[in-house]
Amino acid sequence: MKQHRLLRALRREPVDATPIWIMRQAGRYLPEYRATRERAGSFLALCKTPELACEVALQPLRRFDLDAAILFSDILTIPDAMGMGLTIIENEGPRLERSVRSIADLNRLGDPDPEMELRYVMDAMRLIRRELHDRLPLIGFAGSPWTLATYMIEGAPGREFVHARGMLYGDPGLLHALLRKLARCIARYLQAQASAGADVLMLFDTWGGVLTPAGYREFSLHYMKEIIAGLRQARVEAPVIVFSKGASACLEDIAACGCDAVGVDWTADLGAARARIGQRVALQGNLDPCVLTAAPEVVRREAAAVLARYGAGPGHVFNLGHGIQPQADPDNVFALVEAVHDLSRAHHGCADPRASG
């Protein structure tokens, strides 16, 4: 397994072709996913039924030659397991029954045991691991402390995160206490995922980019750094990918946080990102997800452009710059995976793909 293309790329070792997986590759753009979700009754029921979660995690692997599987779950399993009461409203997003706006709210939060309250996640991980055998690496993940905190402070989805960003200035002590609690909980959760079979761990910091650079370093990155240090101390060896959407202003700081790879969103230039931090970490990204709604030849052209921007040599994990959209055409995903494997061989010293395949 350690010699798999994805794991080699994450260690910045030479590969035959650039590995590719897709954020939310098990998702609504696939008719078979929609059917399984229908059967489950709701998105949350799907997450909480290990057999169905395993089934949808495997679905994209049957269609596409992807280089990794990823646990099917949601970043809000943790606030849910802490007792906040999660529901996901169709076409609207997640809603928590309670919100955290005071020390009393904070003290009411539970301290979930990954093998108890979050057992369904670990069971899904073990099932996927078993079904995959050692054919493909399996990615586990969690939301970052800051990103989970935004949902927990806001309660309902809000575009501007007024309460969370306001707490940063109005009651930074309370925010730090919440983030500390989350960081400990997330570290334990990821450690348990590694024990249950994850080969790679990823931190999704979806809302890191709504902070100022100083705020990002203090309230988001700092706690991701603590989580990674905690994992290393617990002798978890799985490489860690950090993805802070919209935070490219802080790329150098992210690359120094102890992670093995940095996710780059589609609004950044991958070549510029590599020039800034590609000597220290691998990079993951960063095709605009909207490309997958266009024609296959556009997909191929844009995939080639991303590969060219990264340039020759190892250290690139191809992905979209954000999760795949429900509007994406599955045929385009097929074309994308093929294009990345095919076109990237030239960047790895195999000019003729037929000869080297």
Next chain:
Amino acid sequence: MKQHRLLRALRREPVDATPIWIMRQAGRYLPEYRATRERAGSFLALCKTPELACEVALQPLRRFDLDAAILFSDILTIPDAMGMGLTIIENEGPRLERSVRSIADLNRLGDPDPEMELRYVMDAMRLIRRELHDRLPLIGFAGSPWTLATYMIEGAPGREFVHARGMLYGDPGLLHALLRKLARCIARYLQAQASAGADVLMLFDTWGGVLTPAGYREFSLHYMKEIIAGLRQARVEAPVIVFSKGASACLEDIAACGCDAVGVDWTADLGAARARIGQRVALQGNLDPCVLTAAPEVVRREAAAVLARYGAGPGHVFNLGHGIQPQADPDNVFALVEAVHDLSRAHHGCADPRASG
């Protein structure tokens, strides 16, 4: 007027103190604004009644020692005048009755004359100009072609701009045709605003940051460049500020587009932005708007931090990094304006504000 602090700062000439104005300074955080809006019946009626638009534009100037007035209007006046049927839904945002998804949709769009279909804007501008006398500079504005196009293509507000970003890959020719039409229309609109009394012109590119860097240059910046070139050709001398939220990856390109100043959002480091482009243009920004929900001493501390990040010397126009939020405390705005004028004197070679005041 040409010697006013704001205009000097935009030309990067020495000033006694850093000028400050606030995006959406006439807005819902002010009780007197809410009262006038109530009287008008709706936000759109307020925009379309020059006397009331003038009244709300002047309101913040009675409370705060701001260095500029800004036209009270909305960026969607143009799609509205093109015949798209604008309504603004309370707590939801703007909605257009029609959307532009085909060449036929595009051909149906009108070609508004600023002094006819948009006469109410010009009348508001003339009224504000008259009421201000020459006491303060007056800022006119328009949305950028790309930003207006996102609303026109989507129709209803959508978080991801799937249709607009999809058109970029799926039918770039149609998107370019729409942007060209908008650029011509906006240039005429801004030219008319200058004739009606605007001393400064600003392009709000609220959604420039959802594009890839290559997409931003081709589909957003290019058309802003055309607008500015058109204004210069028409001998409009007003300095132009370009504000592309979330597009700091392209700062160097923005600084080279012909504008006089670049707006910087709160997610960028103002010191880093100055190091990159401060030799070419003035910079406007970039306090996190959420600071205005905290205590006055936090406002003062964070204002000092923004001033320090810009550093000594001219070329800085203080502002928030985005529009002021309805939750902002007017007392904090008072504290902010005072702090910026007071604390900035040291950066302009006046160490003792009492002595130089």
